[in-house]
Amino acid sequence: MSEQNPSTELSGYYAWTQTLQGVYYGPGSVSTALPKLLDTLGASKALVVTGNSLYTKTDVVKKVEGILREQNRYAATFYNIGEHSPISGIRAGADEFKKSGADIIVSVGGGSPIDASKAIIYFLHEQLGGEFLRQIAIPTTLSAAENSVGAGYTDEAGQKTAVSSPHLAPSGVILDAELTLATPERLWLSTGIRALDHAVENLYRPFVIPPLKYLCYGAIVDLFKYLPQSKADPNDIHARQKLQVAAWMSLWPREGQYSALGLSHALGHRLGATYGIPHGITSCLTLAPTVNLKAKVASEEDKQWLSGTLHQLKQTPTGSLEGDVVKFSSLINELVNNLGLKTSLDRYDVPREDLPTIAERALGGRNENHGDVVAFLEALYSSP
Numbered sequence: 001m002s003e004q005n006p007s008t009e010l011s012g013y014y015a016w017t018q019t020l021q022g023v024y025y026g027p028g029s030v031s032t033a034l035p036k037l038l039d040t041l042g043a044s045k046a047l048v049v050t051g052n053s054l055y056t057k058t059d060v061v062k063k064v065e066g067i068l069r070e071q072n073r074y075a076a077t078f079y080n081i082g083e084h085s086p087i088s089g090i091r092a093g094a095d096e097f098k099k100s101g102a103d104i105i106v107s108v109g110g111g112s113p114i115d116a117s118k119a120i121i122y123f124l125h126e127q128l129g130g131e132f133l134r135q136i137a138i139p140t141t142l143s144a145a146e147n148s149v150g151a152g153y154t155d156e157a158g159q160k161t162a163v164s165s166p167h168l169a170p171s172g173v174i175l176d177a178e179l180t181l182a183t184p185e186r187l188w189l190s191t192g193i194r195a196l197d198h199a200v201e202n203l204y205r206p207f208v209i210p211p212l213k214y215l216c217y218g219a220i221v222d223l224f225k226y227l228p229q230s231k232a233d234p235n236d237i238h239a240r241q242k243l244q245v246a247a248w249m250s251l252w253p254r255e256g257q258y259s260a261l262g263l264s265h266a267l268g269h270r271l272g273a274t275y276g277i278p279h280g281i282t283s284c285l286t287l288a289p290t291v292n293l294k295a296k297v298a299s300e301e302d303k304q305w306l307s308g309t310l311h312q313l314k315q316t317p318t319g320s321l322e323g324d325v326v327k328f329s330s331l332i333n334e335l336v337n338n339l340g341l342k343t344s345l346d347r348y349d350v351p352r353e354d355l356p357t358i359a360e361r362a363l364g365g366r367n368e369n370h371g372d373v374v375a376f377l378e379a380l381y382s383s384p
Contacts, residue, residue: 012209015255017149017169019134025175025245027237030138034067037136037172038104045075046136047102049093049117050109055079058182060140064108075102081109084160084273085116085153093120094127104134107170108179110141110191111152111279118151118168125167132167138174140183141191142243143279144198144251146173152269160273166255175248177241185234189339190280192227192243196220196332197283199250201262203309204294204302213305215249217312222246224313224335231339263373264290266362277348284341288333289376295325297369344382352378 021040024033038046046068048061055061061077068074078096081089097105097120107117114137121133137146150164180188199216202208208216223246229239261269267290268282277285294306300321307324310317313331318324336342350358359373 014209014211017147017253017255018166019132019169019171020173020253021171023173023175023248025241025248027177027241030064030174030176030179031067033172033174033176034064034106034136034138035071037174038071038073041104041134041136041171043104043134044073045100045102046073046104046106047075047097047100048077049081049105049107049120050077050079050113051081051083052079054109054140054182060179060182061108063179064106064138068106076100081113081116083112083276083278085112085119085151087119087153087155090116090119090123090153093117094124097124097133104136106136106138108138108140110139110183110187111143111145111194114139114143114145114170115151115153118170119153119163121168122151122163122165132165134171136172136174137170138176138179139244139247140180141187141280142195142247143191144195144247146170147248147251147253149255154273158274160269169253173248175241175244177237177244180240180244181235181237185231186341187278187280188234189227189231190278190284190341192223192230192247192280193287193336193339193341194280194283195243195247195250196223196335197262197264197268197287198247199223200287200291200306200309200332201264202250203305204298205262212252212254215252217308219246219249220309221312223250224331227335227339262290263293263362266364267358267373267377270358270362271345271348271350275348275350277350281341281343284336284343285345285380288329288336289379291332292326292329293369293372293376295322295329297372298325345377345380346382352381 050061078093105117107113117135149169152162155161199219202216226239226242264286267286271277271282303321307321309328355374355377
């Protein structure tokens, strides 16, 4: 098997994440799915982990708490998880879990509370030993953090870091579109671009098996279709449920880790926590130019997978792989603009002098495309 990209090899391995016991989806599904998952997992008391805005400004968390109370399975709610999951909130959440008498976490919200819950579980296991605790994830954005075995968080120095274990993936997931109605439009749509980022980068990351790539094609089609519909009618539950399933397809749960991050994700990690840019917005900035760069530097196989998106999107091919990849990049850029998500690095006060370091860290010390990456980051400012 090739060490570089075995995607087309006719041998390989796939397994579901070790922990996942079920995914329930559909509008209104939380009221029946949550008790079923708690029964399946043999859980008695749940700590709800969420963010301050979702807790104080919506009734979403109250609805989840109410279901748990009806089941006599509510322990407490911890709502001090900030954007990019700061380590201080994770430590406080671990302390709250120990005090509450809970035996499971129910996370509610976007990628930050879901990843923070994974990190809480990781650090509690380090402290207490024994079996890993479990999480039921109820996402209200399209970031798809519920499908991975890793937990990204922000350390004391403000840098993005991560922990990973096959035991950290949620044991249950509930995709209930009704719970997303309170999600702010910009957060909802930009995390949709984050899901698109997952799907697109899985087309050229090594060690992503062909069936998952075709799931990603399906995710790309639905994200291009239903994100504009959701913007046009924010109360369209059908479109929202389609988008939740598309986000699921964009990062299908699997045992172990995916290969190293794609460039757009790696840049997002370098930009997000350090400069306070939301994850969805980093994808709005970096995905289209990353795909454009792939037309120049990607392998023929990776270009073929990217070129295939035009057929999936019913777009006329250009006659060359490189031209097709550039056209796909322009379609991503057009989608971002039409969703009202176009932004710039200067809006977030990213110093130009930091760009070489950002590029170097995103490339993991590989310098072959360093100049190209710095150049496209330079182009992400609103003025010369």
